[in-house]
Amino acid sequence: MLFLAPLGATLEGFVAPVSRALRPYGLRPVAVAGRGSVPPSLHRSFDAVHEVAPFRRAGLRNLARAGRDLARIVREERVDLLHLHTPYAVAVGRVVAQVTRTPHVAVVHGTLFGAPGRAGQLFSVIETVSARLTPTYVTLNPDDQEIYRRLAPRSRVHYAPCGGAGVDAERLRASGPGEPVGERRPPRVVVMGRLTPDKNFDLAVSAWRVARRSLPDLELRIVGSTSIGEPAWVPPDEPGISAVGWTPEPGVELAAADVVLSTSPREGFGLTVAEALVMGKPVVAVDNRGTRGIAEKVAEGLILVPPRAASISSALLSQLRARTVRIGPGVLESWRQENVVAFHASVILDALARSTGGGRREGRGGAVAAPAETVAAGVGQPEAPPAAR
Structure with a gap:
């Protein structure tokens, strides 16, 4: 599966723990970020790391270039699922997902709804028109969950217990006496x-x-x-x-x-x-x-x-x-990093199973476990929102 974010720092800080948690389930994690933003340490958490044209606040031309780069990588890596982070990655990845017919999950780290100026207006127009093209969302607060339930009534819109990969309380306290x-x-x-x-x-x-x-x-x-x-x-x-x-x-x-x-x-x-x-x-x-x-x-x-x-x-x-x-x-328990990582892993495995009809399957990257096997291994299922049940 492929994780996309404009900046490598987002993948390293938020996504790498989820990537590592998915390896036991037969997935080959691939990372993609804007050129020049990838730290060397990223290679420790992903089987492959690619760079595309910088597309964060880089204009429509660079967005198009990043889209072409991403489509090529999706085909070369034979990707089964795209996992998209931040509004710019959702915008690029959603189009590539349609072109390559690849399932995708959008993680809504934040939105520009209500933001002043042209950027906020453009974001609102694009999301109003295209939000329903995304089958699965993960939102980080109740307000965004409600917005995407309204814009994409047939999509599964989950509410994550915490932002990023959660809070590593033990590390925080150990590093700050x-x-x-x-x-x-x-x-x-x-x-x-x-x-x-x-x-x-x-x-x-x-x-x-x-x-x-x-x-x-x-x-x-x-x-x-x-x-x-x-x-x-x-x-x-x-x-x-x-x-x-x-x-x-x-x-x-x-x-x-x-x-x-x-x-x-x-x-x-x-x-x-x-x-x-x-x-x-x-x-x-x-x-x-x-x-x-x-x-x-x-x-x-x-x-x-x-x-x-x-x-x-x-x-x-x-x-x-x-x-x-x-x-x-x-609340502290729900914010714990291992529980937040388990939540995201379960959403991913559920999305993979739904894209192929459920059960265990042979994906492009090998055998992938279904969510039932995940629960048995100790990773809980996310609760389906009422609109998605």
């Missing part, structure tokens, strides 16, 4: 993410400046790096602000935070928000589809705010005083 006992330091707000204007870091800086009027020693820690194909955002150079590149061990930064802040206007699921809560760190987040989905599962410790500096500043000061986190019963 926290501050040494007895050490005193100024209070610290941490923001994490790709350094791009899309994440609205300017708003985070503005809110921090307002909060400093009440807490003059409040620090702002910015953790992130730029990404290929995106405009860069440069952190301001001023006292109280420190910036470091992205780290493979976010637990270290989260452990040293007093409050975690997310100002991104659009999220399918705020994985950093979930990780911070698992670490026992209070969070302030801009209200969007992804953060609302998380807030439904958190009794205390997450404040959702409108995208205004004054509102964010007030919430930061409130969280610095409270410092209390309580997550709903069963």
Whole structure:
């Protein structure tokens, strides 16, 4: 089967654990990403790694080139199922799936529904017309699930328990032991993410400046790096602000935070928000589809705010005083990486079985187990939504 994303980092961080979990079921995992974005480590989790023309925010011409490259790879690799990640991959992969008559699953990490400008309008038009061409969706929040149930009433629209590959709580806690006992330091707000204007870091800086009027020693820690194909955002150079590149061990930064802040206007699921809560760190987040989905599962410790500096500043000061986190019963278990990976593996095996009528079959890449065998091996079936039953 073939996993497609515009950036290799998406495949490495979110998809690789799912790929490794599928190997015992007779699948040969293949990764495809935009040219120049593939890290060498990706080869450890996939049997083959290919690059296509960069297609994330690269214009219609590059989208067409990526589509031609992908169609060729699908035929050469004799792919049985496409697994598509992010809106750009869904747009390209959906067309290639129709041309090559290959079943596909779309994982909706986030959408542009309601986004201002031409991009949001174009996305809404395309999805309204073509969403029903995708037989299986995985959404990361209730709002997106409801939208795709409406746009694609005959499709199976699943709701994943967590974003990405889930939360590796043990690794987070092991990598972030926290501050040494007895050490005193100024209070610290941490923001994490790709350094791009899309994440609205300017708003985070503005809110921090307002909060400093009440807490003059409040620090702002910015953790992130730029990404290929995106405009860069440069952190301001001023006292109280420190910036470091992205780290493979976010637990270290989260452990040293007093409050975690997310100002991104659009999220399918705020994985950093979930990780911070698992670490026992209070969070302030801009209200969007992804953060609302998380807030439904958190009794205390997450404040959702409108995208205004004054509102964010007030919430930061409130969280610095409270410092209390309580997550709903069963949520931590549902967010665990092994359970989230099992969920995605089950959706994939179910989609493969449905595309060939069920049971065990000889696919283009070899024998593939049916979902019943998967359940027996300890990987549970996803619950079918009412519209799909």
